[in-house]
Amino acid sequence: SSVLTQSPSVSVAPGETARIPCGGRNIGRKGVHWYQQKPGQAPMLVIYSNTDRPSGIPDRFSGSTSGDTATLTINGVEAGDEGDYFCQVRDVGSGHYDFGSGTKVTVL
């Protein structure tokens, strides 16, 4: 089982805000990264280092951390934002990478 905890699903109406939490002990101290995976496609990085957006990712996507929870927020959700979202950290001690179990975002 993963050391990162994600809710299985989130449903949101178009134009509303989706918040996708990722829980893990002292997660903010590890650096959290987020990936979007649309059906039939490879994952794509949407947030790195807790809050940074790669080039080409809309500013509707943002990341934050507080205590043992990291959150990916999608403002003004669009139909094209549907897909699975995974959080990821690297364990400092072992050097191994951990992914959350993923949250499926459905746009109503």
Next chain:
Amino acid sequence: EVQLVQSGAEVKKPGESLRISCKASGYTFTTYWIGWVRQMPGKGLEWMGSVWPGDSDTKYSPSFQGHVTISDDKSTTTAYLQWSSLQPSDTAIYYCARVSGLSFPGPFFDLWGRGTLVSVSS
């Protein structure tokens, strides 16, 4: 163009061997780790291991250590994932991905291949 191009889908029988590839282009191959990530049908992402093409150093997840081998060929800028004896439970999509951001707060996968589907069945 910066990209990772993976080899095509494979259909194999239990006990067979297999090597799949991931060709990097558009950047300096020897200055980024390349990781392999498994996605079983309908499931999440699992890091399997990584290779540093600079000196072919490898790291493995304990879950995959001893079951797969990760390697690279600097002359062709290609990373490989191989099995000596496949099992039906190896049926999955396998992604290669480039690792960036080695310094604090931690590395991430910034470039992904499209994935290679491996199907193992008798």
